[in-house]
Amino acid sequence: MTTLTKHPDPELSASGKPGNSRKSRKPHKRGKPAAGFRGIGDLKIALLFIAPAMVGFLLFYLVPTIRGIYLSFTEYSILGDPEWIGVKNYQQIVKDPLFWNALGVTSEYVVINIVLQTLLALGLAILMHRVAKSTLIRGALLLPYLMANVIAALLWFWMLDYQIGIVNQFIEWFGLPRVAFFGSEEWAIPTQALINTWRHMGYTALLIFAGLQAIPHTVYEAASIDGSKAFSTFWRITLPLLRPVLVLVLVVTVIGSFQVFDTVAVTTQGGPVNATRVLQYYIYQRAFNEQDFGYGSALAVILFLILAIVAFIQMKFLRGNQSDLD
Amino acid sequence: MKKKVLGAVAAAAVATLALSACGSGGASSADSAKGEISYWLWDSNQLPAYQQCADDFHKTNPDITVKITQTGWDDYWGKITNGMASGTAPDVFTDHLSKYPDFIKTKQLVALDDAVSNDKVDLTQYNAGLADLWVGQDGKRYGLPKDWDTVGLFYNKKMAADAGLSPEQMAALTWNPQDGGSYEKAIAHLTVDKNGKRGDEPGFDKNNVAVYGLGLPGSDAENAGQTQWSFLSATTGWSATDKNPWGSHFNYDDKRVQDTIAWWASLAQKGYMPKLETTVGANAPDAFGAGKAAINANGDWMIGQYKGYKGIDLGIAPTPTGVDGKSASMFNGLADSIWAGTKKKDASIKWVEYLGSSACQDVVAAKAVVFPAIKSSTDKAAAAFKAKGIDVTAFTQHVKDKSTFLLPITDNAAKVAGIMKPAMDAVIAGKAPASSLSAANDQVNALFSK
Numbered sequence: 117m118t119t120l121t122k123h124p125d126p127e128l129s130a131s132g133k134p135g136n137s138r139k140s141r142k143p144h145k146r147g148k149p150a151a152g153f154r155g156i157g158d159l160k161i162a163l164l165f166i167a168p169a170m171v172g173f174l175l176f177y178l179v180p181t182i183r184g185i186y187l188s189f190t191e192y193s194i195l196g197d198p199e200w201i202g203v204k205n206y207q208q209i210v211k212d213p214l215f216w217n218a219l220g221v222t223s224e225y226v227v228i229n230i231v232l233q234t235l236l237a238l239g240l241a242i243l244m245h246r247v248a249k250s251t252l253i254r255g256a257l258l259l260p261y262l263m264a265n266v267i268a269a270l271l272w273f274w275m276l277d278y279q280i281g282i283v284n285q286f287i288e289w290f291g292l293p294r295v296a297f298f299g300s301e302e303w304a305i306p307t308q309a310l311i312n313t314w315r316h317m318g319y320t321a322l323l324i325f326a327g328l329q330a331i332p333h334t335v336y337e338a339a340s341i342d343g344s345k346a347f348s349t350f351w352r353i354t355l356p357l358l359r360p361v362l363v364l365v366l367v368v369t370v371i372g373s374f375q376v377f378d379t380v381a382v383t384t385q386g387g388p389v390n391a392t393r394v395l396q397y398y399i400y401q402r403a404f405n406e407q408d409f410g411y412g413s414a415l416a417v418i419l420f421l422i423l424a425i426v427a428f429i430q431m432k433f434l435r436g437n438q439s440d441l442d
Numbered sequence: 443m444k445k446k447v448l449g450a451v452a453a454a455a456v457a458t459l460a461l462s463a464c465g466s467g468g469a470s471s472a473d474s475a476k477g478e479i480s481y482w483l484w485d486s487n488q489l490p491a492y493q494q495c496a497d498d499f500h501k502t503n504p505d506i507t508v509k510i511t512q513t514g515w516d517d518y519w520g521k522i523t524n525g526m527a528s529g530t531a532p533d534v535f536t537d538h539l540s541k542y543p544d545f546i547k548t549k550q551l552v553a554l555d556d557a558v559s560n561d562k563v564d565l566t567q568y569n570a571g572l573a574d575l576w577v578g579q580d581g582k583r584y585g586l587p588k589d590w591d592t593v594g595l596f597y598n599k600k601m602a603a604d605a606g607l608s609p610e611q612m613a614a615l616t617w618n619p620q621d622g623g624s625y626e627k628a629i630a631h632l633t634v635d636k637n638g639k640r641g642d643e644p645g646f647d648k649n650n651v652a653v654y655g656l657g658l659p660g661s662d663a664e665n666a667g668q669t670q671w672s673f674l675s676a677t678t679g680w681s682a683t684d685k686n687p688w689g690s691h692f693n694y695d696d697k698r699v700q701d702t703i704a705w706w707a708s709l710a711q712k713g714y715m716p717k718l719e720t721t722v723g724a725n726a727p728d729a730f731g732a733g734k735a736a737i738n739a740n741g742d743w744m745i746g747q748y749k750g751y752k753g754i755d756l757g758i759a760p761t762p763t764g765v766d767g768k769s770a771s772m773f774n775g776l777a778d779s780i781w782a783g784t785k786k787k788d789a790s791i792k793w794v795e796y797l798g799s800s801a802c803q804d805v806v807a808a809k810a811v812v813f814p815a816i817k818s819s820t821d822k823a824a825a826a827f828k829a830k831g832i833d834v835t836a837f838t839q840h841v842k843d844k845s846t847f848l849l850p851i852t853d854n855a856a857k858v859a860g861i862m863k864p865a866m867d868a869v870i871a872g873k874a875p876a877s878s879l880s881a882a883n884d885q886v887n888a889l890f891s892k
Contacts, residue, residue, distance in 0.1 A: 405860065
């Protein structure tokens with residue numbers, strides 16, 4: 117949240133001076149001569165404050181990541197020692213139809229999930245911004261997000277059950293045939309994408325809502341004075357000024373949805389056939405079910421690379437680190 | 443002498459447990475024979491029986507306490523494996539035939555040969571073949587048998603009677619992979635659509651079925667069809683592996699098993715069995731309990747659950763007589779194994795021997811939940827079931843007639859399941875022909891050629 121509000125603030129204060137670029141602004145703010153002294157003095161304190169996060173980062177992120185990369189070049193069954201086999205795991209992955217299947221299935225999930233979730237969240241955020249000003253309603257939108265993923269998945273698993281699910285009961289009342297939401301290969305991924313859209317859209321909307329609030333009223337006033345209609349105001353002012361927030365939201369949600377696991381694990385477990393064998397679940401299956409931790413690690417490294425590339429592309433081409441408010 | 447062996451085992455345990463930095467600092471034999479030992483099992487139905495055994499054991503061995511932990515099957519094996527890697531696995535645990543080959547390979551189990559010969563454990567007291575299942579490829583023994591199971595047909599007696607099928611007829615069903623024999627005829631006749639038309643009557647609506655003749659819990663490929671189709675395919679002369687135990691070549695490319703599976707899958711297309719897609723998240727025994735299926739093939743460990751459904755008059759029939767003129771069943775057995783990293787090896791051996799003795803197995807028998815491995819205890823269990831009003835002949839007869847075959851015991855069991863389940867699911871769902879199993883079979887066999 118802090119990163120969201122931090123960005124626009126300094127930009128705003130500087131927006132009055134048109135000629136100011138980023139580079140020239142920085143030295144102004146930090147006192148020039150004392151910078152060296154203060155820097156070292158701050159360093160100790162800074163390290164002290166950073167230490168808790170640093171320890172966590174080292175222990176739970178950096179070390180496991182490096183170990184994971186190492187294990188991806190080994191054959192390792194958790195019992196016994198890892199055995200170095202070079203890039204053999206990666207060679208096998210390229211030829212593994214289940215890996216390509218997982219990539220396809222995961223992509224399908226991500227596309228459905230992200231498109232729907234972002235559109236709905238944007239709509240909700242605008243409603244929160246313009247119409248629903250009551251905290252109660254704004255809070256209610258966040259309710260699904262307060263539910264644990266597993267609970268949300270199980271809740272829908274039962275409601276959408278073929279035999280006893282209430283949704284299928286309604287469908288039957290309308291004279292339509294029952295739908296095997298989780299059981300049919302066509303429906304299994306869209307169903308799970310919709311469940312996670314339902315759970316996450318309130319939260320995503322909240323992020324976008326924060327971004328909307330950071331857009332200064334003055335630009336809207338200027339637009340209305342110039343006779344801009346609602347739609348073109350939205351298209352030409354709101355959206356461009358919201359871009360940094362939208363990019364952040366996209367990066368975070370795309371990474372999150374590439375990592376879909378718990379919904380699959382508590383419902384279809386990869387099935388029917390291979391329809392929901394998403395990457396994370398396949399990694400889990402190879403590592404923990406089949407005791408093939410080397411292969412699982414190699415898959416995880418590939419997922420890591422995919423996510424890094426996707427995040428990079430998003431930041432680069434959507435210019436997420438720049439604001440149009442300058 | 444004993445101390446030496448112990449030291450060697452402890453050293454081996456430390457050597458193999460590369461990950462357990464905390465390490466077991468070499469158990470001294472004085473501590474090894476007393477104190478608290480942990481024992482794990484997965485079946486909650488059996489927990490009371492084994493708690494009773496543990497209490498009795500403590501009475502005769504006051505310096506040993508057994509702490510029992512029950513964990514559901516889905517989490518059980520992950521916890522055991524993680525425990526072995528981190529040095530916190532239970533001293534003694536209930537072991538499964540499909541899992542223990544991997545534990546032997548990674549040297550996680552204590553060989554019991556010395557204990558068996560020193561303490562003169564009578565291996566002939568167990569039902570024939572059970573004790574030998576736990577001898578690994580290295581010729582060493584890694585478990586003492588505790589129970590066994592076979593498969594039968596649970597059916598709804600009232601539905602059968604309404605369909606004009608007597609218990610005698612249900613007990614004498616026949617099967618072949620071409621037209622399904624009287625087994626399919628019974629299944630078809632027991633299937634009823636929403637308009638009350640039976641599956642073998644003209645005008646039967648297969649898309650609106652109220653009661654299925656046969657329930658479907660899944661393709662069961664991960665268990666080599668143990669409760670669903672193995673009792674049929676076995677009568678064609680087919681077996682899953684080149685030899686058993688310790689086969690290294692699977693035979694899912696064989697026409698006989700593919701014909702069996704094709705026939706089985708056809709039941710779903712005909713509307714006699716639920717479609718696979720409708721069973722995701724559903725529980726087949728519960729559907730039986732709710733009167734939505736007339737027959738369920740399942741293992742004897744489910745007797746208690748099936749008997750427990752209110753308002754269902756439960757019948758139990760033996761598996762159908764197949765192509766070779768015999769009724770067959772897969773035979774599976776559990777045993778208790780000792781973890782190589784235990785610090786209480788002597789106490790653990792005592793406990794395992796007690797679990798494998800009639801003192802404990804008679805207690806289990808009296809609770810009528812499973813069939814203990816010891817012959818005399820099996821008879822006592824059958825009597826206990828009878829006292830509850832359940833005739834278990836359909837299960838015990840297989841053992842008496844020796845009409846059983848083994849669950850395939852091989853290396854790579856989890857990987858085989860990982861390949862076979864999706865492949866078999868696709869066939870049962872009607873998305874792929876049974877011949878597609880040949881490709882999966884090649885993948886499976888590639889695991890063993892590495």
